[in-house]
Structure formats: C-alpha cells, structure tokens
Amino acid sequence: MAMANIIGLLKIRVIKGTNLVIKDSSSSDPYVIITMGSQKLKTRHVKNDCNPEWNDELTLAIYDLDDPINLTVYDKDTFTSDDLMGEAQIDIKPYVECLKARLCDLPDGTVVDKILPSRENSIADVSQIIWKDGKLVQDMILRLKNAATGEVEIQIEWVDVPKS
Structure with missing residues (x-):
C-alpha cells in the first residue's frame, strides 16, 4: 500500500480492560492486538491483572473505510501459545460520518x-x-465476544494526512 492511497490516520487509545477472563491460575497477563488489513498493532502486556490499564496509543493508516478493524485481547503465556481472551470490532463509520460534517x-x-x-x-x-x-x-466501551466476560475501553481520533 502506497502512502498516496491513505485516507487518514486513526489514533486508537487503548485505555483499559474491565472484568477480563481469568486465563491463568488466578489472573491473566492481558494485551491487545488491533488489526486492519495487513496492519497489526499491539499494546504492552500487563502482568496479573484482569482490570488492566494500558493507556497505549496505537495509530492505524486508513486506506479503506470498509476494512474491518479488529481488536483482540490475549493472555501472555511464557511456555505455551498465548490464550485468546475475547475480541471485538471497532466500527468507525458513525465517527467518519460526523467528520464529514466538517x-x-x-x-x-x-x-x-x-x-x-x-x-x-x-x-x-x-x-x-x-x-x-x-x-x-x-x-x-467494547464488549468482548467469544469470552465469558470482559470489556475494553478505547478512544478513537482521526488525523488528517496532508495531500502531496
């Protein structure tokens, strides 16, 4: 994807998780992965916390407003593959409609x-x-699917890209 095709940037602040599923003996070590097309962004993991506060800011380049933005929470494991803790989709269409109002x-x-x-x-x-x-x-506040419990709070903000 060339920078010329970029519509804009989407800043996604992954603020915190609430009531996330326990995947280890008494807690989890959660982190978030956000994917869109071939892009994959990741927060840091928080040790032993089912109510983690990340406050990590991730930035996606947006090429197509119809591309789904997926948020997936994992539990970091040392010796085995990381466990899925839930997932959600980020729908930016209502937000983009408001942006169009200038x-x-x-x-x-x-x-x-x-x-x-x-x-x-x-x-x-x-x-x-x-x-x-x-x-x-x-x-x-996104409700996690494929999980017994859990929500992730995020904030999105559009960043215009100057046209060359």
Whole structure:
C-alpha cells in the first residue's frame, strides 16, 4: 500500500480492560492486538491483572473505510501459545460520518452524536462522539465476544494526512 492511497490516520487509545477472563491460575497477563488489513498493532502486556490499564496509543493508516478493524485481547503465556481472551470490532463509520460534517468551533465537550449498543456493533454502553480540544473524539466501551466476560475501553481520533 502506497502512502498516496491513505485516507487518514486513526489514533486508537487503548485505555483499559474491565472484568477480563481469568486465563491463568488466578489472573491473566492481558494485551491487545488491533488489526486492519495487513496492519497489526499491539499494546504492552500487563502482568496479573484482569482490570488492566494500558493507556497505549496505537495509530492505524486508513486506506479503506470498509476494512474491518479488529481488536483482540490475549493472555501472555511464557511456555505455551498465548490464550485468546475475547475480541471485538471497532466500527468507525458513525465517527467518519460526523467528520464529514466538517464541524468547527464547537464548545468543548459538545456531544455531536451518540451510538447505541446493538447486535450489529460491539459497543457495551452508549458511545459518544465529542468535540474536544478542537477535534472529534469517540469513546467506546467494547464488549468482548467469544469470552465469558470482559470489556475494553478505547478512544478513537482521526488525523488528517496532508495531500502531496
């Protein structure tokens, strides 16, 4: 993929996990992998914590808004392959629709849109797209699929790429 085809960058702040599944004897050593197309980004792992705080910022290059963005949580193991702890999809389409409105000069904290949890998305609670510090951000709490319990809180923010 050439940089010329890039639409923009998506900053994904992986904030924290809540109530993640116990995969080792009493806890887990969770980390998050975010994939989109051939891109694969990873947070650091947090030892012995089913409620980890990562606060790691990962940046994806966006080439196609229809490419799914997958978030997968794993438990880091030393001697065996890492255990899957759950997964979710990050839906950026409502966020991108708000970006297209080319909003500017809104009061800080203005809620531009709300996305409700549904069967079609991984959102666990109402997700708000907010005007903050001169840009749009969206906070999401993602419910993990293929897991008994667990949620991951993230925040996304679009970064325009200057056209050459």
